[in-house]
Amino acid sequence: MIRKWIRQGQELIGSESLAFFRIVFGLLLFVSEIRFIARGWVDDFYVKPGFFFPFYGFEWVRPLPAPYMHGVFYALAVLALLIALGLFYRFAIVIFFFLFTYVELLDKSVYLNHYYQVSLLALLMCFLPMNSSYSLDNVLFSQTKILKIPAWMLGALRAQVGLVYFFGGVAKLRYDWLFEAQPLRIWLAANQDFPVIGPLLTQVWVAFVLSWFAMLFDLSAPFLLSMRQTRIYMYVVIVVFHVLTHLLFYIGMFPWMMICTALIFFPSGFHQTFLRTILGQTKGLYMLSEVSFRKYRFAIPFLAIFFLFQFFMPFRSYFYGGNVLWHEQGYRFSWNIMLMEKNASLEYEVKVKSSGKSFVVKPEKFLTRIQARQCSFQPDMILQFAHYLHNYYQETGLGDTEIHAVCYASVNGHPSNLLIDPKTDLALVHDSFRPKKWITDWRN
Amino acid sequence: MLKKISCILIVSALIIACSSNDNPDPVDGQKRTAMLDNVGTNVILPAFASFETSATALTEATTAYAADLKNAQKLTAAQKAWVSAAESWKVASLFSQGPVETEFLSSAIYFPSTNYTGIESAITKTGVTIDNAYIESLGATLKGLPAIEYLLFSTSGNNAVIGNFAGINGGKRGEYLKALSANLQNQATLVYSKWKPDGGNYLKTFKEADGRDINSSLGMLSNKMIDLVYTIKDERLGAPLGKRNNGTPQPGMVDAKFSNASLTLLKAELRTLENTFSGTGAGNNIGIDDILDEAGAKSGDQLLSEKIKAQFAAVKAKIDAIGDPLSTAITGQTAAVSAAYDEVKKLQVLMEVDMINNLGVLLTFSDNDGD
Numbered sequence: 088m089i090r091k092w093i094r095q096g097q098e099l100i101g102s103e104s105l106a107f108f109r110i111v112f113g114l115l116l117f118v119s120e121i122r123f124i125a126r127g128w129v130d131d132f133y134v135k136p137g138f139f140f141p142f143y144g145f146e147w148v149r150p151l152p153a154p155y156m157h158g159v160f161y162a163l164a165v166l167a168l169l170i171a172l173g174l175f176y177r178f179a180i181v182i183f184f185f186l187f188t189y190v191e192l193l194d195k196s197v198y199l200n201h202y203y204q205v206s207l208l209a210l211l212m213c214f215l216p217m218n219s220s221y222s223l224d225n226v227l228f229s230q231t232k233i234l235k236i237p238a239w240m241l242g243a244l245r246a247q248v249g250l251v252y253f254f255g256g257v258a259k260l261r262y263d264w265l266f267e268a269q270p271l272r273i274w275l276a277a278n279q280d281f282p283v284i285g286p287l288l289t290q291v292w293v294a295f296v297l298s299w300f301a302m303l304f305d306l307s308a309p310f311l312l313s314m315r316q317t318r319i320y321m322y323v324v325i326v327v328f329h330v331l332t333h334l335l336f337y338i339g340m341f342p343w344m345m346i347c348t349a350l351i352f353f354p355s356g357f358h359q360t361f362l363r364t365i366l367g368q369t370k371g372l373y374m375l376s377e378v379s380f381r382k383y384r385f386a387i388p389f390l391a392i393f394f395l396f397q398f399f400m401p402f403r404s405y406f407y408g409g410n411v412l413w414h415e416q417g418y419r420f421s422w423n424i425m426l427m428e429k430n431a432s433l434e435y436e437v438k439v440k441s442s443g444k445s446f447v448v449k450p451e452k453f454l455t456r457i458q459a460r461q462c463s464f465q466p467d468m469i470l471q472f473a474h475y476l477h478n479y480y481q482e483t484g485l486g487d488t489e490i491h492a493v494c495y496a497s498v499n500g501h502p503s504n505l506l507i508d509p510k511t512d513l514a515l516v517h518d519s520f521r522p523k524k525w526i527t528d529w530r531n
Numbered sequence: 532m533l534k535k536i537s538c539i540l541i542v543s544a545l546i547i548a549c550s551s552n553d554n555p556d557p558v559d560g561q562k563r564t565a566m567l568d569n570v571g572t573n574v575i576l577p578a579f580a581s582f583e584t585s586a587t588a589l590t591e592a593t594t595a596y597a598a599d600l601k602n603a604q605k606l607t608a609a610q611k612a613w614v615s616a617a618e619s620w621k622v623a624s625l626f627s628q629g630p631v632e633t634e635f636l637s638s639a640i641y642f643p644s645t646n647y648t649g650i651e652s653a654i655t656k657t658g659v660t661i662d663n664a665y666i667e668s669l670g671a672t673l674k675g676l677p678a679i680e681y682l683l684f685s686t687s688g689n690n691a692v693i694g695n696f697a698g699i700n701g702g703k704r705g706e707y708l709k710a711l712s713a714n715l716q717n718q719a720t721l722v723y724s725k726w727k728p729d730g731g732n733y734l735k736t737f738k739e740a741d742g743r744d745i746n747s748s749l750g751m752l753s754n755k756m757i758d759l760v761y762t763i764k765d766e767r768l769g770a771p772l773g774k775r776n777n778g779t780p781q782p783g784m785v786d787a788k789f790s791n792a793s794l795t796l797l798k799a800e801l802r803t804l805e806n807t808f809s810g811t812g813a814g815n816n817i818g819i820d821d822i823l824d825e826a827g828a829k830s831g832d833q834l835l836s837e838k839i840k841a842q843f844a845a846v847k848a849k850i851d852a853i854g855d856p857l858s859t860a861i862t863g864q865t866a867a868v869s870a871a872y873d874e875v876k877k878l879q880v881l882m883e884v885d886m887i888n889n890l891g892v893l894l895t896f897s898d899n900d901g902d
Binding site for chain 2: 270272273274276277278279280285286289291337428429430431432439442444445446447495496497498499500502503
């Protein structure tokens, strides 16, 4: 079996598959960055906030002053275009990976699973000769031309796209999702004004059918896409599924990204024909070079670590026990996609140690709207902001304070409960990967 | 190829089969439209109509008093008219989405801060005719319901009020009072006309924005409701209790401190919240509670809508336990006011967390919400 895999991985296939994926990825990200700039989100998310929520261990990643921050996004758009064109490809993809990841690390409130996927794909693409055909690099530097590539390169890209579906499906194996049809019940009913099918969306059985369908769809998608007999049908389902999610939910670029990147599962002959039809036969004869294994001897161990890491990440939340939707320890970077409707109300009780008197503060006073909303129900952000408040009152002359969070949260239609133990002085608590004892137990 | 076509056919057949599925009651499954229809027509529109009526009555009462400044009875009548106009504004103020907000109409009606010395100098200013045009030229801190309250009431009693009107500038003071009331009435007519079907007809816009995003009517209305619960908790009760200021009670921070109508107005704010939630009015009473029920929203074994209604009752009971005026109770009955604060906090959580969670409306501005 493994031998068969190794043999298959060494088989040579047309390099057009890599070119196809490179062009799709570059164009998608170009549109995505332009959209981000056009909507004024650079200012909204990275300039206006007076406080940012960095990721644990990445507190040193800080935003740049306003004009440079805008520059970063224009640079990302240009780099995405260079990637699509295959011009200075290696340079473009490496810088793109670092800049894109830098931006994502700035603030937790903007975390999205598909941004994580973009970072992972970009990292993977740093190690692959994606410019080996249909690229401007081929015109400028003829040594970049490679006619045939080993199949494991295509396999790596397929694995990266496929695992989003698979782990997205694993994450749906939850009581809420399968036996309460939540959060789909809430979200579908909220779409009751939808043309034609609107009234149907308030029906409970519809939510159940769609919940189970989505779970089975996610779990099976990478496999059915890999098999010749089922591929085209599965792809039709993928398009219908993602278009529907686009129409029903506000999920930005995610559906389009999945629809486009899933095309990598088609055989390399398809990519070849596609590029030939759109861009024409490339002029001149290809150098009949094949990618040498020696050149990629570092890529294989890297891939092993890369995928092992990704295999572990989605399961790390199980080490914390309890309900991950409630405590959110190990929630991010785990393909928990569209899994919860969570709302909370957060206020801090600040007790001045010198006088013993206390007062109430709402984080909205210090944060942007989207930050305040995200912070309200994510315990690690609640802790980060408590520390911010503690420093703020220290610096503004009030002196040492105790910071207690009064946070009521509700997940997937369950009644609200206190999320954080209000007796804990969060100023004394420090974040770590250890279980957060100051988060209350899930009680529903 | 044949396989492909049959597959597409099956998928489309499924979609059509689903969409043409029986839908016995057209109202069923479209509670949101029905709610917007009922709340718009039978809760919001009457609220603005009633504000216009009571503002007109206030003008009449202050005009009568301005013609007879030593008449204590006419003063009392004007005071009553003020309380009722202020109450009806509190009821209508929940519906600030649309014209009230986009055209900044509320600042001339009930601005949160009042400049008392500014009012005195506006009255005594020489070389001006005190009329509606003059009032229009003044800033928001010098007019509206709070300014009228300041002229009509005194914490030292009605003799002090009459004394003020009997002073050297008493006549001008009466003119200012009259002009303020007339201006308020204009504002009330203007706000109502913006919503009326034969006017600006924002009612139509309100009913048609039946989506669930932040700019939908339900999205905005639920946001406003949450804002108002917070206002009741933090501004009406919390601030005077000292919740914002190191725990030192500040009775001067109560709403409507001259008229001692704080509790009356607070109850009006609660009432408008509850009526909007329940859709209470002359119509079919379809409110947000019915949307929650349709969605099967529960809190434990209880319907969430019932739990929220019970919480409204609990808040009312605690408010009723506070003796008038609130400014005295802040220091005299601190425990009772704190108890009311705690109940409002529970109501705020139920509405902001449980209600919103089950409505599935979006309260942030970007589609960056999901992935």
